[in-house]
Amino acid sequence: MPVSPSALWRTVCLVSLLLGTSALAATDVNHAREADLDGIKGIGPALSARILAERSRRQFRDWSDLIARVKGINAAAAARLSGEGLTVNGASYAPPAQQPSPLGTPTATGEETPP
Numbered sequence: 001m002p003v004s005p006s007a008l009w010r011t012v013c014l015v016s017l018l019l020g021t022s023a024l025a026a027t028d029v030n031h032a033r034e035a036d037l038d039g040i041k042g043i044g045p046a047l048s049a050r051i052l053a054e055r056s057r058r059q060f061r062d063w064s065d066l067i068a069r070v071k072g073i074n075a076a077a078a079a080r081l082s083g084e085g086l087t088v089n090g091a092s093y094a095p096p097a098q099q100p101s102p103l104g105t106p107t108a109t110g111e112e113t114p115p
Contacts, residue, residue, distance in 0.1 A: 030059045
């Protein structure tokens, strides 16, 4: 039985949509199983074990709590893991805002203005 080109095209689009959606699904660190964590690029068995051990004490409040409590996760790792779909309480990682220099901001001549 021949398949029409439009039916084939619809099938290909539907399969692509379903596969693409599953790749974008977020994995929340407070609800993930070990297999879910291991499925995130950059999290191996050792890191997922440390995450689960800390989570068993209490859930993570936010990214800074996760970074402070789990050895091997720093700001750079948090940014990478967030990019791979990891969230904390549904939130992606956002680096903390940089604090202004206590001396003020540099001028065009390189001198700093008072704060």
